[in-house]
Amino acid sequence: MMLRRVSPLSKLISAAKPSLLLNQVAYGLSFMEAFSTDALKPAEAGTVSKARTPIINFVLGGPGVGKGTQCTRIAETFGFTHLSVGDLLRKEISSNTEYGAMILETITKGKIVASEVTVKLLKTAIESNETDRFLIDGFPRSEENRVAYEQIIGIEPEVVLFFDCDEEEMLKRVLHRNQGRVDDNIDTTMQRLRVFEAYTLPVIRYYSRKGKLHKINAIGTEDEIFERVKPIFAT
Ligand SMILES: Nc1ncnc2c1ncn2[C@@H]1O[C@H](COP(=O)(O)OP(=O)(O)O)[C@@H](O)[C@H]1O
Ligand SMILES: O=c1ccn([C@@H]2O[C@H](COP(=O)(O)OP(=O)(O)O)[C@@H](O)[C@H]2O)c(=O)[nH]1
Ligand SMILES: [Mg+2]
Known part of the structure; x- marks a missing residue:
């Protein structure tokens, strides 16, 4: 499957900093460190404590593309529980949990929170939700996220949606979002x-190959987009 290249925004924004890419690793914990913690004991790997194995769908796409907007409609129409991982992280910030400060710093920088936490x-x-049909919005965001998910939760997604649009439009939507x-x-x-x-994109390519x-x-x-979904x- 061909993935359409999005147009570079360099014409629009001269302040693009592609060199930041080189530093783009999960905050704090490295991949190996994540796998040496109590949270990831082998006995617990790849299981969730629920009466029935839930149905999982992933919803991916760039910032502002409309994942949350479409998830709300899909969830209402087709009876899914919508879990936005970004929302789960923002809740940690507002509740001032042990991860709150680290998450705030990571989100502010536009980086990806360590898989262990997410x-x-x-x-x-x-596990705490009574339903068993989930739309997971905005996750996995990296191959590291995906592998950690497989180790710890291990439920193969049925469907992976990828909302695709050009970067200029995504930026426009983000800047008009107005949610503070x-x-x-x-x-x-x-x-x-x-x-x-x-x-x-590597995660998207992985599920495309599958x-x-x-x-x-x-x-x-x-409305038009929902008709496509x-x-x-x-x-
Ligand atoms: N099809 C669309 N056309 C224009 N704006 C949209 C569309 N879908 C969503 N938006 C708006 O774009 C912004 C980002 O949408 P959101 O659902 O939060 O995206 P994401 O979760 O992918 O970041 C919101 O202000 C939303 O109302
Ligand atoms: O699995 C996730 C989901 C979100 N985030 C962080 O939360 C931010 C906002 O994510 P969200 O999905 O809410 O943003 P959206 O794409 O909807 O604008 C991201 O930039 C990341 O910093 C993360 O680290 N891992
Ligand atoms: Mg969102």
């Missing part, structure tokens, strides 16, 4: 676009 939050959210988010500014969004390209990827053209009205879940 997957733990996701696992708790899945610390990362909704030009510099962080430029960084997030580079992180998306370097770290999330035949699970549904690529949706995310240009158009919310519906057939995937209507079958």
Whole structure:
């Protein structure tokens, strides 16, 4: 499957900093460190404590593409529980938990939070929710996230949606979002676009190779886009 290249924003924004890519690693813990902690004991690997194995779908796409907007509609229409991993992280910040300060710093920089933290939050959210059909919005954002998910939760996603649109439109949508988010500014969004390209596109390619990827053209009205999504879940 061909993934359409998004147009560079360099013409639009001269302050793009592609060299930041080289420093783009998960905050704090390295991959190996993540796998040496109590949270990842082998006996617990790849399981969730639930009466029935839940159905999991992943929803991916760049910043501001409309993942959350479409997830709300998919969840309402097709009976899924919508879990935005970004929202789970923002809750940690507002509740001032042990991870709060680290998460705030990572989100402000537009980087990816250590998989250990994210997957733990996701696992708790899945286990504590009574339903068993989930849309996981904005995760996995890197191959490291994906592997950690497989180790700790281990439920193969049925569908992976990829909302695709050009960078200029994504930036425009982020800057009009108006939710008071610390990362909704030009510099962080430029960084997030580079992180998306370097770290999330490989995850998208992985699921494309597995035949699970549904690529949706995310240009158009919310209604038009939802019409493109519906057939995937209507079958
Ligand atoms: N199809 C669309 N066209 C224009 N704006 C949109 C569209 N879908 C969503 N938006 C707006 O773009 C912004 C980002 O949408 P959101 O769902 O938060 O995206 P994401 O979760 O991918 O970052 C929001 O202000 C939302 O209202
Ligand atoms: O699995 C995740 C999901 C989110 N984030 C962080 O949370 C921010 C916001 O994510 P969200 O999905 O809310 O943003 P959106 O793409 O919807 O604008 C990201 O830039 C990351 O810093 C993360 O580290 N891992
Ligand atoms: Mg979102």
